[in-house]
Amino acid sequence: MSEAIRLEGVRKSFxxxxxxxxxxxxxxxxxxxxxIGASGSGKSTLLRCVNLLEPIDAGQIVVxxxxxxxxxxxxxxxxxxxxxxxxxYNLFPHMTVMRNITLAPxxxxxxxxxxxxxxxxxxxxxxxxVDKADEYPDRLSGGQQQRVAIxxxxxxxxxxxxxxxxxxxxxxxLVAEVLDVIRELxxxxxxxLIATHEMGFARDIASRVCFLDEGVILEQGAxxxxxxxxxxxxxxxxxxxxxxxxxx
Amino acid sequence: MSVGGSPDDEVDRLLxxxxxxxxxxxxxxxxxxxxxxxxxWIAVVSTVVFFTVLAVAxxxxxxxxxxxxxxxxxxxxxxxxxxxxxAFLVNVKLFLIAEVFILVLxxxxxxxxxxxxxxxxxxxxxxxxxIDLFRGIPTVLVIYTLGFGAPALxxxxxxxxxxxxxxxxxxxxxxxxxxxxxxxIESVHESQSAAARSLGLSRWESLRFVILPxxxxxxxxxxxxxxxxxxxxxxxxxxxxxxxxFRQAQIESSATFNFTPFLATAMxxxxxxxxxxxFTDWLIARDRRRRQAGSTR
Numbered sequence: 001m002s003e004a005i006r007l008e009g010v011r012k013s014f015x016x017x018x019x020x021x022x023x024x025x026x027x028x029x030x031x032x033x034x035x036i037g038a039s040g041s042g043k044s045t046l047l048r049c050v051n052l053l054e055p056i057d058a059g060q061i062v063v064x065x066x067x068x069x070x071x072x073x074x075x076x077x078x079x080x081x082x083x084x085x086x087x088x089y090n091l092f093p094h095m096t097v098m099r100n101i102t103l104a105p106x107x108x109x110x111x112x113x114x115x116x117x118x119x120x121x122x123x124x125x126x127x128x129x130v131d132k133a134d135e136y137p138d139r140l141s142g143g144q145q146q147r148v149a150i151x152x153x154x155x156x157x158x159x160x161x162x163x164x165x166x167x168x169x170x171x172x173x174l175v176a177e178v179l180d181v182i183r184e185l186x187x188x189x190x191x192x193l194i195a196t197h198e199m200g201f202a203r204d205i206a207s208r209v210c211f212l213d214e215g216v217i218l219e220q221g222a223x224x225x226x227x228x229x230x231x232x233x234x235x236x237x238x239x240x241x242x243x244x245x246x247x248x
Numbered sequence: 249m250s251v252g253g254s255p256d257d258e259v260d261r262l263l264x265x266x267x268x269x270x271x272x273x274x275x276x277x278x279x280x281x282x283x284x285x286x287x288x289w290i291a292v293v294s295t296v297v298f299f300t301v302l303a304v305a306x307x308x309x310x311x312x313x314x315x316x317x318x319x320x321x322x323x324x325x326x327x328x329x330x331x332x333x334x335a336f337l338v339n340v341k342l343f344l345i346a347e348v349f350i351l352v353l354x355x356x357x358x359x360x361x362x363x364x365x366x367x368x369x370x371x372x373x374x375x376x377x378x379i380d381l382f383r384g385i386p387t388v389l390v391i392y393t394l395g396f397g398a399p400a401l402x403x404x405x406x407x408x409x410x411x412x413x414x415x416x417x418x419x420x421x422x423x424x425x426x427x428x429x430x431x432x433i434e435s436v437h438e439s440q441s442a443a444a445r446s447l448g449l450s451r452w453e454s455l456r457f458v459i460l461p462x463x464x465x466x467x468x469x470x471x472x473x474x475x476x477x478x479x480x481x482x483x484x485x486x487x488x489x490x491x492x493x494f495r496q497a498q499i500e501s502s503a504t505f506n507f508t509p510f511l512a513t514a515m516x517x518x519x520x521x522x523x524x525x526x527f528t529d530w531l532i533a534r535d536r537r538r539r540q541a542g543s544t545r
Binding site: 153 | 461
């Protein structure tokens with residue numbers, strides 16, 4: 001296995017608030033890393049930094065051997081290799097599902113319309129959305145919208161997927177359909193960095209679980225060990241709160 | 249276009265205002281149902297009674313005959329109307345030509361003003377300066393200054409008052425319309441551009457394909473509102489000797505000392521603005537229906 005992402009001493013502040021305070025993390029190819037931690041612990045910011053949606057203040061992010069935080073890198077080219085899916089779907093409301101998916105492949109990868117549509121059709125078929133191709137996002141359920149958002153990211157054929165609490169905005173009965181999609185991606189060997197509150201899901205799918213606390217990775221390990229025998233006091237307390245809230 | 253409040257609020261407020269105007273006029277929902285039909289009858293009877301009383305009161309008022317003679321003279325109307333209607337075509341030409349330039353230039357200006365980052369500060373400053381300047385100066389002053397001043401600059405400068413009338417209207421209305429566009433651009437949530445950029449689209453591509461199409465859709469009603477304003481302001485170019493409807497009415501009126509030609513002119517302006525105003529209302533209502541349909545999934 002080779003290294004997909006390496007983060008070294010990544011720091012990020014918003015004004016006076018220091019959100020990331022020195023993150024070190026290595027993600028191997030085909031690994032699925034779940035980031036857990038309380039709201040505000042820096043999970044989302046970390047993902048946005050890896051996608052270069054937020055510039056970092058200090059440290060280094062290396063993707064497939066290339067320092068993507070070095071000055072003068074082609075930001076757009078890097079982003080085509082790293083897909084990100086957001087909590088609030090962020091589909092383009094003025095475009096059909098098909099156009100949402102084919103926009104970037106045609107404009108960024110210079111695919112022909114036909115090729116982009118073929119690619120989109122295959123993905124929609126794989127995730128049971130073929131009949132939604134001509135719908136507008138507003139006409140879809142939250143779960144369907146989020147699956148389309150995942151397909152939209154996959155259509156760029158990225159090496160890495162970043163998932164930012166993709167089920168947090170969904171009604172409980174719609175969570176499963178989205179998690180199934182992610183599970184399938186994991187089975188297919190996709191390298192993924194997943195911020196999530198779904199502990200049961202993290203336990204099932206993760207090759208490694210990282211507990212973020214106040215801007216640092218306080219503890220990491222195999223899911224079984226992390227959930228049944230955490231070393232750090234703060235990890236224990238966080239997991240107890242989750243169990244008390246009935247989320248695990 | 250006020251200074252206070254976020255642009256988002258501003259757009260919503262404009263939409264709201266225009267929407268409620270419509271429902272006030274039509275008396276709100278309820279037409280068609282049995283109690284609605286009764287409401288229609290009450291409205292009809294009350295309207296007929298009200299306007300009959302009003303008409304009787306006006307006609308019997310002292311001085312009505314003098315007013316009628318000066319403003320509602322049928323003979324004068326018939327005589328002046330054809331020439332005024334012909335001159336009104338100049339107004340139509342003015343606002344149609346000006347509107348095309350306004351829509352394009354204002355978009356350009358709004359995008360300039362929305363450029364992020366410290367590098368683009370001078371561009372932003374230029375755009376803000378332009379908008380502040382031309383929103384502040386009375387339109388008639390711009391028309392007068394350019395219409396009489398610019399042709400005196402030299403041989404190579406166009407002399408046509410019509411040309412300078414178009415230039416003046418474009419300069420002033422571009423400033424207004426740029427602010428409408430900007431409100432639209434800023435009303436599109438930041439997450440849309442994050443999603444576009446995360447797919448590898450450049451800043452320009454995400455503006456072009458994702459942000460602007462949504463922004464323009466939202467500001468169509470306020471844009472049409474400004475278009476109505478532009479139509480009316482074409483009468484201001486009479487001040488530099490362009491013979492349009494208002495100027496023609498002045499000519500007709502000064503020959504006979506009768507004011508009926510002005511009434512004819514007013515009628516023409518109203519005739520073109522009313523369909524546009526109703527069209528704007530219809531767009532707002534349709535937009536609201538769509539948004540509501542979207543939220544009840």
